[in-house]
Amino acid sequence: PSSPLYPVTPSRPPSTVSYVERARQHRWRCSDVTFHCSDGALRQQWIQTIREQLTALTSRPKHLLVYINPYGGKQQGECIYEQKVAPLFACASISTDVIVTEHANHARDHLKTEAELKKYDGVVCVGGDGMFSEIVHGLVSRTQRDNGVDQNSPEEKLVPCSLRIGIIPAGSTDCICYATVGINDPVTSALHVIVGDSQPMDVCSVHHNNTFLRYSISLLGYGFYGDVLADSERKRWMGPARYDFSGFKTFLTHHHYEGAVSFLPATDILGTPRDKTRCRAGPNLCFCSIPEYEVGWGVVRGKFLAINAASMSCACPRSPMGLSPAAHLADGTTDLILVRKCSRFNFLRHLLRHTSKDDQFDMTFVEVHRVRRFRFTPRHCQNDSELDLRENGKQLFSQICRDHPACSCSPAYSSWNCDGEILPHAAIEVGVHCQLIKLFARGIEEQPLFEDLANPPCAL
Ligand SMILES: Nc1ncnc2c1ncn2[C@@H]1O[C@H](COP(=O)(O)OP(=O)(O)OP(=O)(O)O)[C@@H](O)[C@H]1O
Ligand SMILES: CCCCCCCCCCCCC/C=C/[C@@H](O)[C@H](CO)NC(=O)CCCCC
Ligand SMILES: [Ca+2]
Structure with a gap:
């Protein structure tokens, strides 16, 4: 009172x-x-x-x-x-x-x-x-x-x-x-x-070569979301509109990135990323399950427009259902979304589905896995000198692109967008820590x- x-x-x-x-x-x-x-x-x-x-x-x-x-x-x-x-x-x-x-x-x-x-x-x-x-x-x-x-x-x-x-x-x-x-x-x-x-929440830890880099709570995104962020950071003065501007620009550049994603599937849980049910308050599928048996790692290699890990739905006013609408806040898993190289038109269809009730995963070039851990290795990265390579690679590509302004080549590396922060490495290892924090x-x-x-x- x-x-x-x-x-x-x-x-x-x-x-x-x-x-x-x-x-x-x-x-x-x-x-x-x-x-x-x-x-x-x-x-x-x-x-x-x-x-x-x-x-x-x-x-x-x-x-x-x-x-x-x-x-x-x-x-x-x-x-x-x-x-x-x-x-x-x-x-x-x-x-x-x-x-x-x-x-x-x-x-x-x-x-x-x-x-x-x-x-x-x-x-x-x-x-x-x-x-x-x-x-x-x-x-x-x-x-x-x-x-x-x-x-x-x-x-x-x-x-x-x-x-x-x-x-x-x-x-x-x-x-x-x-x-x-x-x-x-x-x-x-x-x-x-x-x-x-x-409300308990999962937290992902991100490592590179056994060195801790950062924690992630919402989105870890390589390719499209990494490039949007890298571009938008230079436009902070625009406020929230910077993401629309850089999103549109990145969509037009349409870069893809080559590499291998390996992941440990969460097979012993009840939900899947394609569920029609949502993580809601009250009794639901959102709890930490203890893996009962060892499962093997899966590997997907290829050229990707985007590699996204959503530990929660990532719903926001721009996308009211989010990047992974059925993801759970506190189940110890993250939804790994792989968007392979496709036409601009198809990628636009995929992106626009984030703003409606249509299923953004129901497309031949998109796959989604609910995982407990994953690793990404960019194709050009073979050893610890990745960063040097990256810098040299950037210089080389910008030189080539200056010399051939009409070329449509993609750079070798994107950056990881980790909850809106850029990570300094492309090769990362990620693990989900079930219910590490409470809101x-x-x-x-x-x-x-x-x-x-x-x-x-x-x-x-
Ligand atoms: N006093 C400060 N001066 C400059 N930067 C700050 C200050 N305090 C915090 N920051 C940094 O500002 C950055 C952006 O802040 P914040 O997340 O609050 O806003 P935003 O980026 O506009 O929103 P969103 O993350 O939801 O997209 C954060 O990375 C934070 O570390
Ligand atoms: C051309 C049509 C475009 C339509 C695209 C709609 C798709 C929107 C999905 C939005 C997903 C946001 C995920 C959240 C990420 C946050 O951790 C991060 C920090 O706040 N924000 C961004 O990186 C900001 C990311 C903004 C991306 C546009
Ligand atoms: Ca989760």
Whole structure:
């Protein structure tokens, strides 16, 4: 209960209870109901009882560490937090320590080395997928260091993080928020934090030659999505529109890349990437299964326009069903999508299906596998001098292309897009760590037929 908004008469002050109300399209809103009571003692008793009941809910956070990226998305992070989120946290008696980041990796390094994590019940990130990725890197690295786990070993079992993470969407894609809540709305996300929701999530580790490179939570994409990102990073000034511009440009360049993808299929699970069912809140197929028997690795060689690994659906406003609509948030697998070289027209058909309900995998040049681990080796990469080769290769190709402007040759290498960050190596090894982190979310709720009966309101 909050304090009275205003007294009706001094002797009979009203008491206001704030609660969560569901609106359309997974949006949550904060509403108030005001009670009047002529008996002051009875009124006090009610307030006391409601306070006690709320304090007893141990899943609700009381102290939060908040990081704001002032430069994410449309650069509205600070304003969104101050105007929409901070008043709700105050109303729910949540105390906060707020850090507005001063440079990239500020939040990651603070979490990794300095932050006094014992003081907090969770970490809140105001920004996009890149900012969320910083928080995950900080928390996961800190947890492994505190537990003596070596991140450089690809086979190592990582220790799950105990603090939950809340995402207040203020970025350009915000696919992790969209795919775990169902909408990119700061108020809805703040309310999920306040009611203490918990959604476990898989995290992929990415290694090169037994050296840890990065973690990925949403998309690992080589070819098309790597090239879109590399081009769009030079156009950050355009804001979220940079992805549309670079997406169109990359589509026109139509480069393909040659290499071998080997993968360990997840055969002992119930779901497949072609399921019509979706990962939704409540009881579902989204749990960690323990492999019962060894299966062999599969290998696919060829020329690819795109190699994508989606550990979750990657649904976002651009693609409301996502890159892999049936992927699960927390089942210990990633959906490996291989798009072979095809005509521009067919690739366009494939891309456009991401924006409709049509099946983007139902095309002869696309295959999809649900896997626990995978490796990619570009064709021209035979040894450790890959990076040198890469640089020489780039110079060689740009020289050839300058000499023959009309040639349609593809460069030997693309880059990996790892949750919106470019990786420095093309040859990588990836493993999924089931439920390594937890979010203040509950997964996307099915829209109930009788909203009020199925989803009783929840007091702040
Ligand atoms: N103070 C800062 N100055 C410059 N860069 C920052 C700062 N704080 C964080 N960053 C970096 O900004 C990058 C982009 O941030 P963010 O993810 O919030 O927005 P976005 O890229 O627009 O959205 P999305 O990732 O959803 O596409 C991140 O990689 C993050 O490391
Ligand atoms: C010519 C028609 C084009 C139609 C294409 C529609 C396909 C859209 C699928 C979108 C999938 C987004 C996956 C999320 C990736 C994020 O980790 C990353 C960081 O925020 N965003 C991008 O790389 C941004 C990637 C943006 C790609 C356009
Ligand atoms: Ca998964």
